[in-house]
Amino acid sequence: MRSWIAFWNILLKDMRTYYLKPPNISWGLVFPLAWTGMFFIKSGSGMGSIPTLLPGVVAVSILFGTTSMLSVTVTFEKKQRSFERLLLAPVPLELLMLAKTSGAILFGSANAFVPVAMAAFLIDLSGVAWETFVPAVFLIAVASTFLGLFIAVAVKEVFEAQTFSNFFRFPMIFLCGLFFPIENLPVFLKPFSYVLPLTYGADILHGAVHGHYAMPFTLSFSLLGIFCIGLFMLSLHNIKKRWII
Amino acid sequence: MLKDKSAIAVSSLVKRFDDIVAVDDVTFRVRSGELFGFLGPNGAGKTTTINMLTGLACPDSGMIQICDIDCTNRPRAAQHLIGVVPDESNLYPELTGFENLCFCAALYGIGKPQRRDRAGKLLDTFDLSKAANRRFGGYSRGMKRKLTIAAGIIHKPEILFLDEPTTGIDVASARQLRQIIADLNHAGTTIFLTTHYIEEAERLCDRIAFIVSGRIVRIDTVANLIQPIQAKHVALFSFANAVNDIKDRLIDTFPGLDFSLPGPCMIRAEADESIRVGLLVRYLEDQGAEVKEARRIQPSLEDIFVQITGIEADAMRREKEKPGGGR
Numbered sequence: 001m002r003s004w005i006a007f008w009n010i011l012l013k014d015m016r017t018y019y020l021k022p023p024n025i026s027w028g029l030v031f032p033l034a035w036t037g038m039f040f041i042k043s044g045s046g047m048g049s050i051p052t053l054l055p056g057v058v059a060v061s062i063l064f065g066t067t068s069m070l071s072v073t074v075t076f077e078k079k080q081r082s083f084e085r086l087l088l089a090p091v092p093l094e095l096l097m098l099a100k101t102s103g104a105i106l107f108g109s110a111n112a113f114v115p116v117a118m119a120a121f122l123i124d125l126s127g128v129a130w131e132t133f134v135p136a137v138f139l140i141a142v143a144s145t146f147l148g149l150f151i152a153v154a155v156k157e158v159f160e161a162q163t164f165s166n167f168f169r170f171p172m173i174f175l176c177g178l179f180f181p182i183e184n185l186p187v188f189l190k191p192f193s194y195v196l197p198l199t200y201g202a203d204i205l206h207g208a209v210h211g212h213y214a215m216p217f218t219l220s221f222s223l224l225g226i227f228c229i230g231l232f233m234l235s236l237h238n239i240k241k242r243w244i245i
Numbered sequence: 246m247l248k249d250k251s252a253i254a255v256s257s258l259v260k261r262f263d264d265i266v267a268v269d270d271v272t273f274r275v276r277s278g279e280l281f282g283f284l285g286p287n288g289a290g291k292t293t294t295i296n297m298l299t300g301l302a303c304p305d306s307g308m309i310q311i312c313d314i315d316c317t318n319r320p321r322a323a324q325h326l327i328g329v330v331p332d333e334s335n336l337y338p339e340l341t342g343f344e345n346l347c348f349c350a351a352l353y354g355i356g357k358p359q360r361r362d363r364a365g366k367l368l369d370t371f372d373l374s375k376a377a378n379r380r381f382g383g384y385s386r387g388m389k390r391k392l393t394i395a396a397g398i399i400h401k402p403e404i405l406f407l408d409e410p411t412t413g414i415d416v417a418s419a420r421q422l423r424q425i426i427a428d429l430n431h432a433g434t435t436i437f438l439t440t441h442y443i444e445e446a447e448r449l450c451d452r453i454a455f456i457v458s459g460r461i462v463r464i465d466t467v468a469n470l471i472q473p474i475q476a477k478h479v480a481l482f483s484f485a486n487a488v489n490d491i492k493d494r495l496i497d498t499f500p501g502l503d504f505s506l507p508g509p510c511m512i513r514a515e516a517d518e519s520i521r522v523g524l525l526v527r528y529l530e531d532q533g534a535e536v537k538e539a540r541r542i543q544p545s546l547e548d549i550f551v552q553i554t555g556i557e558a559d560a561m562r563r564e565k566e567k568p569g570g571g572r
Contacts, residue, residue, distance in 0.1 A: 002354035002356075006352045017337065017339045080338075082336065084301060084335055085336070088299060
């Protein structure tokens with residue numbers, strides 16, 4: 001069986017029917033733009049604040065783009081029962097779910113470059129370590145997408161997917177060192193930061209943009225990778241348990 | 246033509262949902278090339294059985310073999326050999342009919358030229374060519390069912406599972422679908438059909454299993470199932486008023502006849518010898534019943550179903566056609 005044909009067509013279909021639809025494109029642009037504008041204006045410290053804010057805005061754009069899209073589309077297809085059609089295909093479940101999540105990973109990665117493009121108009125980004133920044137963007141997109149998958153498997157209704165997503169997303173904005181260092185958090189909150197994947201992704205982005213890593217970036221990459229694998233395996237386990245009952 | 250090779254072999258299959266036993270010790274075999282019917286009321290375990298056979302559910306115990314592949318612990322092992330048409334059309338509303346078929350073919354690893362070719366031919370076969378480039382979401386119910394069946398066979402499966410294929414569609418579409426099902430079977434596809442239309446099962450199926458409360462109560466060929474009642478004589482009487490209280494008097498007056506009440510305004514008489522309908526009508530009218538219709542009927546599979554399961558076929562059909570029925 002040529003599974004790659006199935007993989008490619010699932011990805012193409014999702015891109016066409018969900019991610020490249022005009023409302024989603026505009027949402028994918030407007031959302032990061034709003035975040036960017038909000039933080040740049042709020043900081044009030046002019047262009048100099050952009051390198052400090054950019055990693056956080058990039059991470060938030062990926063997180064919201066991927067989790068929203070994936071959890072909603074998968075829940076929608078599950079509700080409509082068209083997801084059954086995928087489960088009936090003779091494609092390994094792992095590959096099937098990778099195909100289903102690839103569109104959201106690409107969408108999240110593309111979202112990340114909206115604030116980057118804006119910043120590039122305003123400041124010189126030649127100092128950014130792109131060889132670290134780009135893989136970090138990709139890994140954050142993968143981890144966030146798999147978080148979206150985990151959420152999609154846990155809920156039944158589309159509105160539940162959004163509510164449950166927010167349960168993870170909003171704390172992550174504050175706990176993952178996106179806009180202020182984790183060191184500034186109260187001691188009792190710090191342990192929570194270190195069990196959230198975005199903490200490691202944000203640290204790599206901060207390091208790539210303005211050179212200050214709180215943790216060795218190889219460790220952050222490794223931990224982010226472990227989170228990706230862990231979330232994917234957990235989601236697969238839950239799919240087998242809940243959907244192939 | 247029935248072959249002796251097994252397409253589906255199921256043994257002691259059990260599936261529980263908490264305290265409810267949905268499928269209880271079910272054993273049967275479907276021969277290769279056979280059109281096998283699975284008949285039962287709502288909640289009998291038909292869809293749960295199909296889900297286990299197609300890899301959408303895992304049995305709690307028992308054994309499943311599809312074309313000699315053991316699927317008991319690997320529920321998805323035989324998915325390349327099967328096609329599934331669920332009880333509700335589950336294609337993608339935002340894709341056109343042609344795109345839906347091409348996408349379904351791609352899920353089975355079929356290359357682009359071949360899937361476009363097959364999609365075109367199936368749209369022709371199912372009389373949907375004119376709607377090929379319309380979105381599936383805008384199709385009528387009958388068109389949706391037809392395209393869902395086309396999607397189920399685009400990869401030319403050896404076994405096709407059809408879950409209530411003609412429920413809720415117009416008469417002409419249902420007739421066309423039955424013909425397509427029969428043609429597919431004649432072309433060699435093994436078909437596992439669940440339906441609540443007993444006459445549909447009688448017309449199409451080689452063998453039928455009756456399932457009630459998760460248990461198979463009878464499996465046989467249509468001819469063997471009907472054989473015991475074929476020599477029986479049956480008459481059906483319809484009334485303008487309820488006649489529940491007349492039954493006892495009828496039994497006393499006509500001891501050679503068996504009477505039953507299929508509905509509050511209906512009486513069914515059964516005998517080993519010819520029934521004198523006129524005599525019965527006169528008696529019933531003397532008893533105050535307003536006879537609307539009296540006719541001799543040919544005993545059918547429906548009678549056997551009622552006899553074996555104790556469930557009235559009409560009640561089953563009404564229940565199924567209610568919104569949400571049969572899920």
